[in-house]
Amino acid sequence: MHIKDRYPTRMRQHIEPFVRPDPVVYGGADASNAGPLTAGQLASFEENGFLFLDNFLSEREVDGFLDDLEGYSRDRSVLDREETVTEQHTDVIKSVFAIHNLSPRFERLGRDERLLGMAQQLLGSDAYIHQSRINNKPAFRGTGFNWHSDFETWHSEDGMPYPRCVSFSIALDDNTEFNGPLMLIPKSHKVFVPYTGETPPQNWTQSLKSQTVGVPRAGQLKELAQRGGGIVAPKGRRGSLLIFESNTLHASSNNLSPFPRRNLFFVLNSVENKLVAPYCGNRPRPEYLATRRDAVPLHSGMPSERQPVRAQGSFLKEPAAAQVPRQ
Amino acid sequence: MHIKDRYPTRMRQHIEPFVRPDPVVYGGADASNAGPLTAGQLASFEENGFLFLDNFLSEREVDGFLDDLEGYSRDRSVLDREETVTEQHTDVIKSVFAIHNLSPRFERLGRDERLLGMAQQLLGSDAYIHQSRINNKPAFRGTGFNWHSDFETWHSEDGMPYPRCVSFSIALDDNTEFNGPLMLIPKSHKVFVPYTGETPPQNWTQSLKSQTVGVPRAGQLKELAQRGGGIVAPKGRRGSLLIFESNTLHASSNNLSPFPRRNLFFVLNSVENKLVAPYCGNRPRPEYLATRRDAVPLHSGMPSERQPVRAQGSFLKEPAAAQVPRQ
Numbered sequence: 230m231h232i233k234d235r236y237p238t239r240m241r242q243h244i245e246p247f248v249r250p251d252p253v254v255y256g257g258a259d260a261s262n263a264g265p266l267t268a269g270q271l272a273s274f275e276e277n278g279f280l281f282l283d284n285f286l287s288e289r290e291v292d293g294f295l296d297d298l299e300g301y302s303r304d305r306s307v308l309d310r311e312e313t314v315t316e317q318h319t320d321v322i323k324s325v326f327a328i329h330n331l332s333p334r335f336e337r338l339g340r341d342e343r344l345l346g347m348a349q350q351l352l353g354s355d356a357y358i359h360q361s362r363i364n365n366k367p368a369f370r371g372t373g374f375n376w377h378s379d380f381e382t383w384h385s386e387d388g389m390p391y392p393r394c395v396s397f398s399i400a401l402d403d404n405t406e407f408n409g410p411l412m413l414i415p416k417s418h419k420v421f422v423p424y425t426g427e428t429p430p431q432n433w434t435q436s437l438k439s440q441t442v443g444v445p446r447a448g449q450l451k452e453l454a455q456r457g458g459g460i461v462a463p464k465g466r467r468g469s470l471l472i473f474e475s476n477t478l479h480a481s482s483n484n485l486s487p488f489p490r491r492n493l494f495f496v497l498n499s500v501e502n503k504l505v506a507p508y509c510g511n512r513p514r515p516e517y518l519a520t521r522r523d524a525v526p527l528h529s530g531m532p533s534e535r536q537p538v539r540a541q542g543s544f545l546k547e548p549a550a551a552q553v554p555r556q
Numbered sequence: 557m558h559i560k561d562r563y564p565t566r567m568r569q570h571i572e573p574f575v576r577p578d579p580v581v582y583g584g585a586d587a588s589n590a591g592p593l594t595a596g597q598l599a600s601f602e603e604n605g606f607l608f609l610d611n612f613l614s615e616r617e618v619d620g621f622l623d624d625l626e627g628y629s630r631d632r633s634v635l636d637r638e639e640t641v642t643e644q645h646t647d648v649i650k651s652v653f654a655i656h657n658l659s660p661r662f663e664r665l666g667r668d669e670r671l672l673g674m675a676q677q678l679l680g681s682d683a684y685i686h687q688s689r690i691n692n693k694p695a696f697r698g699t700g701f702n703w704h705s706d707f708e709t710w711h712s713e714d715g716m717p718y719p720r721c722v723s724f725s726i727a728l729d730d731n732t733e734f735n736g737p738l739m740l741i742p743k744s745h746k747v748f749v750p751y752t753g754e755t756p757p758q759n760w761t762q763s764l765k766s767q768t769v770g771v772p773r774a775g776q777l778k779e780l781a782q783r784g785g786g787i788v789a790p791k792g793r794r795g796s797l798l799i800f801e802s803n804t805l806h807a808s809s810n811n812l813s814p815f816p817r818r819n820l821f822f823v824l825n826s827v828e829n830k831l832v833a834p835y836c837g838n839r840p841r842p843e844y845l846a847t848r849r850d851a852v853p854l855h856s857g858m859p860s861e862r863q864p865v866r867a868q869g870s871f872l873k874e875p876a877a878a879q880v881p882r883q
Binding site: 242368369370375376406407409412416437447450451459460462480481482483486487556 | 695697
């Protein structure tokens with residue numbers, strides 16, 4: 230048991246949701262001088278818990294990652310990796326974890342100055358890869374996942390002390406309303422919703438298929454959605470980038486479209502927020518789900534020592550206004 | 557075994573999809589003189605296999621049906637009916653079948669001149685209720701259903717001879733992209749996709765929860781979606797009406813929104829298309845899934861003998877253009 234756990238969860242007794250006691254943007258008021266995100270974008274992230282940037286990767290870069298995935302699906306040594314999750318009873322890849330150790334292309338992306346610049350603005354420090362993967366949600370049968378906060382899991386099961394961590398999702402296919410895009414509850418990152426009930430040992434073997442432990446109650450979700458103005462599901466072309474805060478509630482539906490939905494997903498954690506022992510008391514999850522040993526900063530220079538990367542290209546336009554359903 | 561079954565399906569041997577040998581609109585070229593649907597709407601239904609009409613029921617009428625549903629959920633005698641399907645291990649209603657026998661409000665709706673006029677235009681004859689129900693897809697946990705043609709099931713399991721049958725779905729909640737709205741593949745009604753494999757006895761006890769028998773293969777769905785221009789999911793306010801042809805492929809996703817999705821669903825079959833013995837060779841399904849004994853025409857007069865019901869009110873405006881995803 231940790232002393233003064235600011236985010237108690239997975240307890241037997243019920244704890245009411247509470248306002249998060251820590252900042253959202255750690256880079257400070259003048260962070261917009263230090264990287265590619267504008268003051269408006271930083272304010273929007275602070276307020277809503279996410280940012281959507283269209284046209285982040287070029288068509289050619291996207292095709293490169295799709296070639297990689299195609300290659301993995303024919304490579305027995307990749308299919309047999311513990312880090313590769315396939316659909317039940319098939320060799321159809323669902324996720325390949327820890328691709329930063331597998332793909333030179335991804336390793337380069339992880340050092341992309343635009344990405345690191347944004348992470349440093351948001352985290353106020355250097356960052357390392359907490360988790361990375363390439364996901365495939367196959368046409369017609371790709372399954373979604375229930376509402377949850379990543380930080381709730383990473384805190385309890387991985388020992389991540391604070392929500393000083395951001396997730397990046399890069400679409401490798403157009404996001405449409407039909408292929409199970411990521412849905413978010415705006416502003417939900419400002420509230421921590423403790424889960425009532427202890428964490429089963431090796432919970433991750435179940436939760437990667439279908440999460441139940443950590444999922445907020447329907448009434449809690451409804452209240453947060455009503456406060457936040459509903460649900461949003463950013464749509465955009467392949468190559469678009471969604472950045473979301475580690476505590477933002479998100480979910481996704483099944484893919485019932487005739488096309489796959491593939492994306493790159495990686496999590497950058499502050500080097501000042503490295504993992505400690507899991508707060509739930511269980512043994513740590515595997516390294517490929519939560520980097521512990523190899524928490525190496527992606528950039529050796531601190532933001533103040535670097536040439537600031539300024540706005541360039543269309544990926545820096547303001548995100549579209551949140552879509553609020555008429556309910 | 558029937559002689560000359562024009563829609564062979566559920567056989568052990570594979571049969572390729574084929575173009576439907578029967579008409580879509582049976583009312584003939586001058587049907588637009590005989591009812592509320594315009595020539596343009598009839599042509600659109602013929603071409604796409606569905607029509608979407610916003611503002612069909614008033615807010616007040618919708619509230620009435622929601623009151624009924626609310627009442628059912630507190631009425632032990634309704635909950636205990638065989639025709640009432642609840643979520644597993646709960647009393648939360650998923651569907652109440654055969655509501656035309658239960659609800660005076662629905663019984664009146666089933667005699668609505670606008671509805672009957674449209675049915676008669678499309679079917680070219682009087683119609684009776686083949687199936688009716690009120691559906692509830694609860695917030696956060698309502699489940700969807702896989703792609704299928706209703707006619708494929710009704711033909712094989714209920715003995716419906718031809719696709720001369722239309723379904724009406726009236727939204728009791730706004731349809732949004734988040735609450736699992738009905739999705740359709742435009743133009744798919746023109747092709748019949750035989751299913752390979754025999755029908756298990758009492759298949760309906762499984763298929764009402766999750767349909768697998770009768771579901772086209774992924775490659776077939778993809779080809780039909782590409783031919784038809786993608787997938788559409790008509791959106792509209794509560795009270796909107798979706799009419800779709802019995803062979804139009806449709807599906808729906810889970811409801812991951814904080815709000816329920818409730819609707820009225822009923823099927824009007826031509827009196828010249830009454831059920832015979834099930835083509836799959838099994839025993840008939842229960843009467844509440846497929847009217848057999850009580851196939852009473854909803855209107856005693858044939859269209860030619862009636863006062864034509866002409867366009868009135870905003871529900872007759874042209875449906876929005878099909879939404880084609882950018883894939």
